[in-house]
Amino acid sequence: MTKAINALGVILTFDGDTIGEIQSFGGTRTRRMIEILSCDSTNDAVEKIAGALNEGEVTFHCIYDGDDDGVYKVMNDHLQAKTKGDCIVTYPNTGSHKCPALISSLSWPSFSEADGEVSVDVTIAFSGKATFTDAGG
Numbered sequence: 001m002t003k004a005i006n007a008l009g010v011i012l013t014f015d016g017d018t019i020g021e022i023q024s025f026g027g028t029r030t031r032r033m034i035e036i037l038s039c040d041s042t043n044d045a046v047e048k049i050a051g052a053l054n055e056g057e058v059t060f061h062c063i064y065d066g067d068d069d070g071v072y073k074v075m076n077d078h079l080q081a082k083t084k085g086d087c088i089v090t091y092p093n094t095g096s097h098k099c100p101a102l103i104s105s106l107s108w109p110s111f112s113e114a115d116g117e118v119s120v121d122v123t124i125a126f127s128g129k130a131t132f133t134d135a136g137g
């Protein structure tokens with residue numbers, strides 16, 4: 001039996017504002033790799049040790065909302081002000097990720113078809129350590 005969860009019901013909030021109508025979402029975390037090589041290294045091979053964790057960034061695509069309290073104004077206000085906010089991604093019945101973050105990219109409202117929806121792409125860069133809380137608390 002699969003343990004997959006449905007994306008419907010995922011909630012993203014930034015600095016207390018819920019970001020609605022997200023159509024796609026993705027990101028990655030990385031750990032810096034420190035390469036070690038010295039004159040007395042054996043086997044003529046570079047060794048690696050784990051360095052700092054980079055919580056990375058997430059990019060999402062959502063329907064444009066140009067209202068005074070809409071996603072575009074909220075994201076643009078943070079982008080312009082260079083202010084950090086708490087980014088929280090809550091997954092249905094499984095838990096959440098939380099990390100301080102900055103808005104690093106905000107596309108112009110755009111569309112791919114004349115009769116399609118107007119949408120925006122947003123990239124949020126995490127700053128510091130993320131915490132994960134599972135559904136059990």
